[in-house]
Amino acid sequence: QVQLVESGGGLVQAGGSLRLSCVASGRTLRSYVMGWFRQAPGKEREFVAAITSTGTRIDLSDSLKGRFTISKDNYENTVYLQMNSLKPEDTAIYYCAAGYIVAATRVSQYNYWGQGTQVTVSS
Numbered sequence: 001q002v003q004l005v006e007s008g009g010g011l012v013q014a015g016g017s018l019r020l021s022c023v024a025s026g027r028t029l030r031s032y033v034m035g036w037f038r039q040a041p042g043k044e045r046e047f048v049a050a051i052t053s054t055g056t057r058i059d060l061s062d063s064l065k066g067r068f069t070i071s072k073d074n075y076e077n078t079v080y081l082q083m084n085s086l087k088p089e090d091t092a093i094y095y096c097a098a099g100y101i102v103a104a105t106r107v108s109q110y111n112y113w114g115q116g117t118q119v120t121v122s123s
Contacts, residue, residue: 002027002112004096009117012086016121020081022096022114029053029072033099034079035110036070038092038119045095047105049081058103086121093118 008020022034035050035058049070050058057070067086072079079096094117097110104110
């Protein structure tokens, strides 16, 4: 079992950047596929990015490619989501998740979830 705690969210103007962090405790990140999801008010939780235990990134949607980048530091047991050129439509609660399935992009494919961190992008 692993516990996940997200941080780094906040209020940012459109075009700005944020770097989200997810600290895992209990197990090393090498044991899991790590993913980022987001959920806006009234919408389904959607896949943002993921990275495998070996460091392979899973493809993002076209709207996110070039703006969001997932990375991790195995020594610090931390996964990051670098978000650049933020848009108001990026406003959501961002969740960190851990699972065991390679190339997982679905909520149901992840076993552990953080509490979420709010990202608000103003116009």
